[in-house]
Amino acid sequence: MLKLAWRNLIHERTRLIISVGGVALAVLLIVVMNGIFAGGEKQATTYIKNQPAPLWVMQAGVENIHMASSILPADAVERVRSVPGVETAVGILYTGGGVEVGDTLVPSYLFGVDPDASFGGPWSLTKGTAAPAANEIVVDQAFAQRYRLALGDTVSVMGHDLVIAGLSKGTFGIAVNLTFVNKEALAQTLGVPSQSASYILVKPVSGTNLQNLADELRTALPQANVMTQTDFIASERDLIRQTGVDVIRAMSTVAYVIGLLVIGLTIYTATLERSREYGVLKAIGAKNPQLVRVVFTQAFAAAGLGYLLGVGLAYGTSVVVSRLFPDILILINPPQLLREVPALAFITALAALLPVGRVARLDPLVAFRA
Amino acid sequence: MNTPYILEMRQVSKTYGSGHTAVKAVDGVDLLIKPEEIVLVMGPSGSGKTTLLSMAGLLLRPTEGKIWLNGQETTPLTERQLPALRLRSVGFVFQAYNLLGALTARENVGLVMHMAGRNGRSARTRAAELLTMLGLEHRLNHLPADLSGGEKQRVALARALANDPPLILADEPTGNLDSKIGREVMELLCCGLGRDQGRAIVIVTHDHRLRDIADRVLWLEDGRLSDDHRGNLESMASHQIGETTR
Incomplete structure (x- = not known):
């Protein structure tokens, strides 16, 4: 049945390209946005990191350079x-x-x-x-x-x-x-x-x-605040995250909704077009869980391919952007890429629910319609 | 239950709808099919042939009556139990072939064996054997879109035989084929592989030319089944000839 899922997926090239491309664009958007943000974080702490000073003294109550004002006696x-x-x-x-x-x-x-x-x-x-x-x-x-x-x-x-x-x-x-x-x-x-x-x-x-x-x-x-270089960097990074986290969250949500719609629509259309075949399989003796697996496999395969393509495009984008715009640093780190996997898996499962419901309700008698 | 029948339908009725809009598609049918028997069910459009076939294939539950398949009473079985019984006990041949467009001929046949638990290599080998016996050794890796109507129906026939079911149900198997190809396919079904191992075959058709390959011809009209009704068959045959002439 897994072969059937895979063959169904690659049989319709245009739909496959739309499906994988849509997910890839969503992943690209998420990874690049996070990468720009991570790059910004790195840039924002670069001064502190590059000074050979393990301890920093500043005005009491100050814990940052960014958005802060400090004056010592x-x-x-x-x-x-x-x-x-x-x-x-x-x-x-x-x-x-x-x-x-x-x-x-x-x-x-x-x-x-x-x-x-x-x-x-x-x-x-x-x-x-x-x-x-x-x-x-x-x-x-x-x-x-x-x-x-x-x-x-x-x-x-x-x-x-x-x-x-x-x-x-x-x-x-x-x-x-x-x-x-x-x-x-x-x-x-x-x-x-x-x-x-x-x-x-x-x-x-x-x-x-x-x-x-x-x-x-x-x-x-x-009257002064004394921080280690490590704590000072962490404090600076936290501040940057706080200021940008809402933007990143909003952009990621938009990207995931795009991904959800693309996967949902393409898999639903594919399921509709093949509903007679699913009905025939039911008539022959396929059980609902087997057919549900086929639909889920198609959705997850499309999402997986889209994810890999999106990550590849994100790396390519980071290289091109760094050459064209030296001030923009897109920092892609593998742990962040892995963190997107559960969210994408959830979205994919959600997108597959509608076509799965359709398959589960299919009447096998459709096989007898000429 | 010890029974000499592959398929036993007793006082089977199927009613669609309820109240004054109720339509009785099949009405108190008794149908007994023995091993190696080839039974043709004929009748006009809307007579209930497909409904009867659907109930025989456990795709539709009767409103009244009982059905035994290969000695097992099917009425008490749940919806979850029926697919497994269908998979092993019934082979379907449809008018529209109903092959899976994304799979090759061999994969279409292998899939049903795989569904029944046969491992991949064994299913592939058996599928190739069946297709070769049906004269499709040169078409094993072709998609349905690349096959002629006769070839598609032979692949469908191989798929129906894949799990060695004791019963084959064919719904207008020659409906989309010209007479020569249709005849070839029916000979393969009824005289060749199809009849191996005591298998019984029930064919629902309008095609009167299939009468001579059947052991029994039944007539279904208004949901009621009767034995070979020569007058009806002759009338149907002349109607078809008239259509061809026109």
């Missing part, structure tokens, strides 16, 4: 440096803002970095310097490419003209646009003391117990 960096076990402490200033390119204002995360610090700035450069002087800025190469900018060109930030002194890599995406300016200059623009920091990136002495050091830092700076 002017002496905070020095107090952190004085805590035993701290090898390096780098203060950075951070504010959300925009980079003006001509008449266009591009939303951006502005990081004020100390040119003399060993980290805190861009971690990967393609051209120029990673340590901007007072009238300089470092932007991402993909950002520069999109807005036809090059080293030496001028952009404006908060009313100040800045010359592009460096091109960074991996700092531009749909969720983030990281730009780096001189910390002292940014402090002046923001009207805060030059020693101030939004976040302090802490590198401990090798072999230091992180939790103990975090406790020491909390004692030294009772």
Whole structure:
């Protein structure tokens, strides 16, 4: 009977293409949407991940960079440096803002970095310097490419003209646009003391117990929040998920409804067209469960093929999109692909119910109609 | 129950509808079919032939009366039990062949054996043997759409014989075939493979030319069955000849 299901499925090529194609499009939509979101998550945490700082100090009550504002007391960096076990402490200033390119204002995360610090700035450069002087800025190469900018060109930030002194890599995406300016200059623009920091990136002495050091830092700076790099990344990821989860859920629901309708309609039409054959099988001696299995097998085979095609298309799309739009990162991970399987199986079973009901009610006497 | 009959229908009636709209399609029929017997049931359109055949094939329950198939009383059987009995005890040959369009000739025949629990390889081998005996060795892997009407009906015949049922029920088996091909198919059914192993055959037809291959010819009219009614048959035959001449 399984062979019959498979043969019925492939016998009508056009219907098979519509059925498999419809499911594939639904899967493609779901996987790409989730992939864009996962890519956005990765991009949003990229700054924290790429700094060699296992501990982060920030204003009390702050647990993120994204959608957050943090300012620490002017002496905070020095107090952190004085805590035993701290090898390096780098203060950075951070504010959300925009980079003006001509008449266009591009939303951006502005990081004020100390040119003399060993980290805190861009971690990967393609051209120029990673340590901007007072009238300089470092932007991402993909950002520069999109807005036809090059080293030496001028952009404006908060009313100040800045010359592009460096091109960074991996700092531009749909969720983030990281730009780096001189910390002292940014402090002046923001009207805060030059020693101030939004976040302090802490590198401990090798072999230091992180939790103990975090406790020491909390004692030294009772008004501050101290987080490990891992917790800070997780917190940032949670925030991104919270902001996007409704959109993803809505898009996935739409995609699944499309899949449901496509599978349902094609299998129902196929069952209708073959209802006489099912009736004949009943007359000959097939039991309802056997015929129900045939219909379910057809539906699941179509959905399975559609799923595989959809995943393949999603991988292809991620490659093409990353070449055409370097800021869009579509991150497809196998566990996420597997998570879609139960939902698709449920939808397929649901879609097969209508044709199954039809087959179950078929009158075998249809075989005698000429 | 020990019985000399493959099929035994006693006082079987079938009424459609109820009250003043009730129509009695089959009315108190007694039909006894012995092994190796070939019985032709003839009668005008709407006389109840298909209803009678459907009840004989356990596709339709009688309103009254009892049916025994191969010695087993079928009335107490549930709807779930009937398909298995049909599968092993009855082979159907339909006017419209009713082959599965997506399966090859061999697969169409093999499927019913597979449904009856025979394993795939054994079913394939047996299907090929049957089709070869019916002269279709060159058509084993062809889809029904690629076969002629006569070839399709031979595949349908092989399918009916696949599980070695004791009873074959044929509904207008030559209805869609020209006379020469129809004759060939009927000879295969009634004189060749079909009659092996004491199998009985009941054929419902309008085709009076099949009378000479039958052991018995019955006449069904207004739901009532009677023995060979020469006058009716002659009248039917002349009507058919008249149609052909026109």
